[in-house]
Amino acid sequence: MTISLQDVRLGAQTPRVGRWPEYVSSAASEVIDLAASAGLILDPWQQLVLTHGLGEQADGKWASFKVSCWVPRQNGKGGIIEARELGGLFLFGEQLILHSAHEYKTAQEAFLRIRGLIEQTPDLDKRVNRYWSANGEQGIELKKSAGGGRLRFIARSRGSGRGFSGDLNILDEAQALTAEQMAALLPTMSARPNPQIWFFGTPPDDPAAWAYGLRDDGESGTQRMAHFDWGADLDLTNADDRRRALADVDLWYACNPALGRRIQEEFVTDEAKPSGLGERFPIERLGVWPPRASDGPKVLDLATWETQADAESQVVGDVAFALDITPNRDMASIAMYGLRADGVGHVEVIDQRRGTEWIVERLVQLKERWNPVAIGLDIKGPAGSLLLDLEKAGVILPNDADQPLYGDLAIPTAQEIGAACGQFADAVNQKMLKHIGQDRLTEAIRGAKTRPLGDAWGWGRRISSVDISPLVAATLARWAYETRAHIVTKPYDALANIW
Structure with missing residues (x-):
């Protein structure tokens, strides 16, 4: 047949x-x-x-x-x-x-x-x-x-x-x-x-x-x-x-x-x-197009952000730092997050410069000066290439994940990055985040786009119309503070027990 x-x-x-x-x-x-x-x-x-x-x-x-x-x-x-x-x-x-x-x-x-x-x-x-x-x-x-x-x-x-x-x-x-x-x-x-x-x-x-x-x-x-x-x-x-x-x-x-x-x-x-x-x-096999990257203002209200500017805002107590680098490595930013006296969050860009050669030395200075609860680093992003240099300079991962020390690195998973971005947007939209009105941070928010991260989303470095490293660093600094401030401990000092 x-x-x-x-x-x-x-x-x-x-x-x-x-x-x-x-x-x-x-x-x-x-x-x-x-x-x-x-x-x-x-x-x-x-x-x-x-x-x-x-x-x-x-x-x-x-x-x-x-x-x-x-x-x-x-x-x-x-x-x-x-x-x-x-x-x-x-x-x-x-x-x-x-x-x-x-x-x-x-x-x-x-x-x-x-x-x-x-x-x-x-x-x-x-x-x-x-x-x-x-x-x-x-x-x-x-x-x-x-x-x-x-x-x-x-x-x-x-x-x-x-x-x-x-x-x-x-x-x-x-x-x-x-x-x-x-x-x-x-x-x-x-x-x-x-x-x-x-x-x-x-x-x-x-x-x-x-x-x-x-x-x-x-x-x-x-x-x-x-x-x-x-x-x-x-x-x-x-x-x-x-x-x-x-x-x-x-x-x-x-x-x-x-x-x-x-x-x-x-x-x-x-x-x-x-x-x-x-x-x-x-x-x-079915030719389905994945979800397309979308504009940042859909998840973060720019007008609300601008109303939260307070030139006199400042942190009281512990802080966390984080860094980010643009995909072509021409700019880098370091941001800080902590709480004000009224319990509202405060975010600030501490440094932003061209290139990457300055970052490690600057983070070491900030660590020595502020003794932060954590330093946030996205190792899957462009800044991940600095991990080895940071460790050589004494900025290291916790020896015990359950008992991190002040100044240790905090490295998020992909799921935690998605959560951090959502929580940052929520804090802005709910008016629980203050800033000092820095143009570079506002411009980053204005030009930011998002990318899918499973069921969540993250900031899209490569697809945004401006340098969003200040925003990425600020988001990561907030995450580092919120995940470490309540569990971090200071290094044991044997001399403290000598009378």
């Missing part, structure tokens, strides 16, 4: 989200036929993306300048890329095609695949002047009689693509794109008569990735943009949605157009098990 594809359940050939501008014709049929002549037979969903992505206006120009395609791994997005590049080289006369990926190995594999397609097709291969691979870059160049077009494969860096005026840009692994990379790339296309840029990817790990903006444009139906997303519309912070992702087989088929063809259901079943993809299953 022969089983045909009609007898096999297949994944959805249309996306959950599909947006494209109107067009009068499409160049896709020629591309699809060309790909077939090279042995690349495209699925209906791949043809759909090409059909709408290659829509043409009445003047012959592309209806879509940007084409964005998001589909889980191993479904066959590479086939769309290869077909589009074959069309660019052999049909459309595009003079420079840039194919970039986040990692060199991905770009290299893409080069080998399309080279194989061309070499096995004599009618195409005879038009090639040369294939090259050198200095971390590969490419294909056609003979001048065949148009002289070039297809280059590169791994992205901040300046990749700068200076190359490409007719077509293929951006694989688009989830890893940065604003800097796009700033280097987009101007190179502005002078081309009919440019086009294609984005392919899976949901990003970074909650502030540039790709979130691309998705927003695509879903809103931005002019001159085609957008396709097979990913499930689930909320990963919702337990019911997480459970549904693991159990809803219909959803699996809706998100994976190649399920039943290239991907087998039993394999996805294995991926859904705890020993498979685990918590990554909704993202990797």
Whole structure:
């Protein structure tokens, strides 16, 4: 008995989200036929993306300048890329095609695949002047009689693509794109008569990735943009949605157009098990976008913060310090927290300077002067690199976690960082935190953004619009005080018992 594809359940050939501008014709049929002549037979969903992505206006120009395609791994997005590049080289006369990926190995594999397609097709291969691979870059160049077009494969860096005026840009692994990379790339296309840029990817790990903006444009139906997303519309912070992702087989088929063809259901079943993809299953297999980073004022009221300024505010009694460094290590801050005479908290930035070389010496001075209940340090953040230097200078972890000493380090877990941020915001919003009106701290609050931390949130250093090291240090100083002030002890002094 022969089983045909009609007898096999297949994944959805249309996306959950599909947006494209109107067009009068499409160049896709020629591309699809060309790909077939090279042995690349495209699925209906791949043809759909090409059909709408290659829509043409009445003047012959592309209806879509940007084409964005998001589909889980191993479904066959590479086939769309290869077909589009074959069309660019052999049909459309595009003079420079840039194919970039986040990692060199991905770009290299893409080069080998399309080279194989061309070499096995004599009618195409005879038009090639040369294939090259050198200095971390590969490419294909056609003979001048065949148009002289070039297809280059590169791994992205901040300046990749700068200076190359490409007719077509293929951006694989688009989830890893940065604003800097796009700033280097987009101007190179502005002078081309009919440019086009294609984005392919899976949901990003970074909650502030540039790709979130691309998705927003695509879903809103931005002019001159085609957008396709097979990913499930689930909320990963919702337990019911997480459970549904693991159990809803219909959803699996809706998100994976190649399920039943290239991907087998039993394999996805294995991926859904705890020993498979685990918590990554909704993202990797169902294309669910993780929660996006949000603006700080949504969790911390700036107006309330400003009303809590008191130029005469000061601490009475014990204090705690904490430090933080910006991601690019160009600035660092040390903050202090303690209680006032009325029992209300007081926070203050003690020092903020460029660079990092001054921090250890300054903390040692503050420790000797104030004998703090603790010095807060987030070892998973940029300041974590100073742990060894601090320990060498005598700022150490407690020998006994249950009986920390004055001046010992206090290192939070990821869960405690989330709690510390929430508690800091609560203290401000409930008017239980005073400050002396320092502009650098207020500006940090004004420009701060948040990032998800499981079911909580934390300050997003890399995604905020300003230097938020004063705010991060202040939050950590408050946490260090609240967790240590009631249990800290002074070092035992044997001489104190000598009469």
